[in-house]
Amino acid sequence: MSLLTRRGFLAATSASAATLLLPAQVRAQSTRMILSATSRTIEVQGKAATVWGLLDGNGRSGLVFDPGQAFAVDLTNTLDAPTIIHWHGQIPPNMQDGVPDLPMPMLQPGESRGYDFAARPGTHWMHAHIPEHEMLLLAAPLVVRRPEDVSADRQEVTLFLHDFSFRPPAEVLAEITGGTSMAGMDHSQMGQDGVAAMDMGAMGQGDAMSMPGMDGMAMDLNDYNFDAYLANDRTLDDPEVLQVDKGGRVLVRVINAAAATVFWIDSGSLPGRLVAVDGEPVQPMTGSRFGLAMGQRLDIELDVPAEGGAFPILALREGAKERTGVILATPGASVTKVVGLSDAEHPAFSADLSQEAALRAVTPLPERAPASQPMLMLGGSMMPYVWTINGQTWGNHVPVTAKSGDRVEITFHNMSMMAHPMHLHGHAFQVVSTGGARFAGAVRDTVHVPPMGMVTVAVDAGEAARWMLHCHHMPHLSTGMMTEFAVSA
Incomplete structure (x- = not known):
């Protein structure tokens, strides 16, 4: 993805949400953005691979909005399968949130649909809300710039991360899940053909790390x-x-669009400052290595030395040797090849909450007494491969309930041996506790809960509607690790 210019696009005029009811081709196109869900070919390790993607009217991946520009987008499905796109980090009307049949049906092949709402500033992304489709890379950056982004004397780079298999996603999910079926997954969460049963013995059991005191x-x-x-x-x-x-x-x-991989972002010799998470500014945190789970975003400021050079910005797979990344290079710099494997395994980011506990919001939520304090127990196991919220999978779930305008404090208590990045649709929440003293932590939409860990978030219930609350690990989601935040008027 190329560097953005410091000048943005022309601001678009705001459009009424009522235009959702009009066919896309009826509405004026001059101020609207075009987005296509389409197939494309990329090269991976010297081999051509057909994947899916979200391309703008100029064939580029993703969308960039200027400060104050409305989210006025016409999405067309040019694929040969129905799909639907979720605007991760945005707070649209529930009708436009992009979950299959909750409440809108998927876009059929050839169908277009318009989306109109106020864009929420920050680094966000968009992706199919169907695990198999997201694993086919049907995802892209969604950046909404702030006025200070335009006025700042700095360049901008997007680092969009994926994990990738040459095998069809249905096969990958089947191998991971070991043939667990989800009868209650009634809104296309399993993709079009479901997940076929496969022998769990064929699957590598992955990487395990013993935790002290456990x-x-x-x-x-x-x-x-x-x-x-x-x-x-x-x-x-x-x-x-x-x-x-x-x-x-x-x-x-940085956007972690991977299906099932947690990364460290390592800026090497360049001093870094973490200045935002999930699109929301935080008090700057200095360092050269920051972690992020699936669905999360990091904004990191880097200072290039006056003498210039080439600087790898690497994404390190936790608990393993694999790595990926981009190279920042000044004109004329010699770029040295970086191999895709480190000498040693990278440490676990999922082991604790030390980074999360150190983050502080620039604009915290106002202090309010919560109307309710629900506890969500996160459970599950590798054998059988089933992941639950309060002991239930989607379809048998008990919603978290709230009244619009109420402050709710949700505690995620992870009783399993895998970490879970928990994502809430249609809202931003603030981390207020990691099991100890309260603090005014980061405002975000996805929080990573480590094994045997506990995180409390404060959220002000928004539009009266059914909003999804789920783990952003795609195999966990596909086996039913989802409930809903049901807001009433």
Whole structure:
């Protein structure tokens, strides 16, 4: 993905949400963005691979909005399968949230649909809300710039991460899940053909790490070894090299769009400052290595030295040696090849909440007494491969309920040996506890809950509707690790 210019696009005029009722072709096109769900070909490790994608009217992956520009987008499904797109990090009207049949049906092949709402600033993304489709890379960046982004003297880079298999996603899911069926998954969460049963013995049991103080129990970090790990659709065999200025400042917008992989972002010799998570500013945190789970985003500011050079920005797979990334290079710099495997395994990011506990919001939620404090027990196991919320899978779930406008404090208590990135649709929440003293933590939409860990988030219930609340690990989601935040008027 190329660097953004410091000038943005022309601002678009706001459109009424009522235009959702009109066919896309009826509405004026001049101020609207075009987006296509389509197939495309990329090269991975020297082999051509057919994947899916979300391309704008100029054939580029993703969308970038200027400050104040309305989210006015016409989406067309040019694929040969029905699908639907969720605007991850945005807060649209529930009708436009993009979950199959909740409430809108999937887009049929050839169908177009319009979306109109106020864009929420920050680094976000968009993806199919069907695990098999997301694993086919039907996802893209969705960046909404702030006025300070436009005025800042810095370049911007997007680092979009995926895990990738040459095998069909249905086969991958079947191998991971070991043939568990989800009878209650009635809104296409399993894809078009379901997941066929396969012998669990054929699957590698992944990487496990014992955790201190846990009586020898082992934490499962990775339950599948993908064929490749991509940064902007490329591996380190042929990485994207992005030109930056000597002595300049770069904002790297990192998006973890992987199905089942947690990464560390390592800026190497460049000093870094983490300035936002999930699109929301945080008090700057200095460092050269920051972790992010599936669905999460990091904005990291980097300072390029005056003498210039080439600087790999790497995404390291936790608990394993694989890595991917891009290269920032000043004009004329010599770019040295970086191999796709580190010498040693990278540590676990999922082991604890130390990074989360250190984050502080720039604009915290106002203090309010909660109307309710539900506890969600996160459970499950590798054998059989089933993951639950309060002991239930989707279809047998008990919703978390709230009244619109109420403050609710949800505690995620993970009783399993895998971490779970928990994502809430249609809302932003604030992390207020990681099991100890309260603090004004990051405002975000996806929080990573480690094995045997506990996180409490505060959220103000929004539009009266059914909003999905689920784990963003695609195999966990596909076996039913989802409930709903049911808001009443």
